[in-house]
Amino acid sequence: xxxxxxxxxxxxxxxxxxxxxxxxxxxxxxxxxxxxxxxxxxxxxxxxxxxxxxxxxxxxxxxxxxxxxxxxxxxxxxxxxxxxxxxxxxxxxxxxxxxxxxxxxxxxxxxxxxxxxxxxxxxxxxxxxxxxxxxxxxxxxxxxxxxxxxxxxxxxxxxxxxxxxxxxxxxxxxxxxxxxxxxxxxxxxxxxxxxxxxxxxxxxxxxxxxxxxxxxxxxxxxxxxxxxxxxxxxxxxxxxxxxxxxxxxxxxxxxxxxxxxxxxxxxxxxxxxxxxxxxxxxxxxxxxxxxxxxxxxxxxxxxxxxxxxxxxxxxxxxxxxxxxxxxxxxxxxxxxxxxxxxxxxxxxxxxxxxxxxxxxxxx
Amino acid sequence: xxxxxxxxxxxxxxxxxxxxxxxxxxxxxxxxxxxxxxxxxxxxxxxxxxxxxxxxxxxxxxxxxxxxx
Numbered sequence: 001x002x003x004x005x006x007x008x009x010x011x012x013x014x015x016x017x018x019x020x021x022x023x024x025x026x027x028x029x030x031x032x033x034x035x036x037x038x039x040x041x042x043x044x045x046x047x048x049x050x051x052x053x054x055x056x057x058x059x060x061x062x063x064x065x066x067x068x069x070x071x072x073x074x075x076x077x078x079x080x081x082x083x084x085x086x087x088x089x090x091x092x093x094x095x096x097x098x099x100x101x102x103x104x105x106x107x108x109x110x111x112x113x114x115x116x117x118x119x120x121x122x123x124x125x126x127x128x129x130x131x132x133x134x135x136x137x138x139x140x141x142x143x144x145x146x147x148x149x150x151x152x153x154x155x156x157x158x159x160x161x162x163x164x165x166x167x168x169x170x171x172x173x174x175x176x177x178x179x180x181x182x183x184x185x186x187x188x189x190x191x192x193x194x195x196x197x198x199x200x201x202x203x204x205x206x207x208x209x210x211x212x213x214x215x216x217x218x219x220x221x222x223x224x225x226x227x228x229x230x231x232x233x234x235x236x237x238x239x240x241x242x243x244x245x246x247x248x249x250x251x252x253x254x255x256x257x258x259x260x261x262x263x264x265x266x267x268x269x270x271x272x273x274x275x276x277x278x279x280x281x282x283x284x285x286x287x288x289x290x291x292x293x294x295x296x297x298x299x300x301x302x303x304x305x306x307x308x309x310x311x312x313x314x315x316x317x318x319x320x321x322x323x324x325x326x327x328x329x330x331x332x333x334x335x336x337x338x339x340x341x342x343x344x345x346x347x348x349x350x351x352x353x354x355x356x357x358x359x360x361x362x363x
Numbered sequence: 364x365x366x367x368x369x370x371x372x373x374x375x376x377x378x379x380x381x382x383x384x385x386x387x388x389x390x391x392x393x394x395x396x397x398x399x400x401x402x403x404x405x406x407x408x409x410x411x412x413x414x415x416x417x418x419x420x421x422x423x424x425x426x427x428x429x430x431x432x
Contacts, residue, residue, distance in 0.1 A: 124402045
């Protein structure tokens, strides 16, 4: 739920303008391609990227085609989110596979950010370029629209999935990571919905960002994607079971009071001393305790207790022993960990690598 | 007989720019085919030299907000 809200806010803040920069041309052309050409040829001015023609505010009749465009766009991206979630599910072979996938997605996002920052032409290969015949079809549909028919905006809204902007690609990565078609669909729907008001407002008033503002905004979006890329790679590293990662360091440093054990906890031994047991409370934003000291050479029972938990902390993984459990929102699950050698460090986390903890076999 | 012209383009910032450049295929008489690549920063134009010349195509690139180098 938190992730979906975050997706909506991302759409509302950076998604709208960023996607408008990539997809706005299609919408503007379908609404007023002819006017755009007329204005451009009358003024003799360059209208870079055909984004939004330098027109005066449009008539109110444009609201409907814009809404149709945004609605079909929403449908297309929701479906895409479901498919990506499904793909993520198919790839969910093991925590390590997911970690590799997440790191690969992070690298893709990193390349996208560096492309947006124009660091080197090689990063242009991180951009999705539709084949020439699809570009031609899109262009001609947009140019052929007469502003009366709703077919063109509807079709072009659907086609925006072929030209996702940088921030959208980041959301697509999140949909894959969710490994669930419903969550993937919800993430993409929330993001697209969040982006819609800005898209609508700018398209309706047919204004455009000044070149300078636009360039600065692209840089801003690139930096956001860069940060998301680093976080994605880091959560991939965390998920792979690395005891060292930014996420692990931050979760120890900035743990909210009362949500995490400030002191490491020691496992308690059974009456006959053969098995140790530790209870971990699975919270919405953390595992408590998140550092457990356990006896080496004795099996350990890890009791996971959930109480109305809605976040991804429910998807509990221990990469080292290939444990992957989806816990009930409220309930209790015991995981049996075989005896470990002294000095073993066994990191655990949620399936997104966001919430972490570690078992230290050092007693 | 169509003439083929390959131009290196600067100023393309995303794949959508390639689509903008390719519009000349529909709007510029004499241009038979225009294919731009954002990745290669290149525009390939096939045109009828009886109807249009290279200078006009370069001017169109400039008009669209890019530079042919």
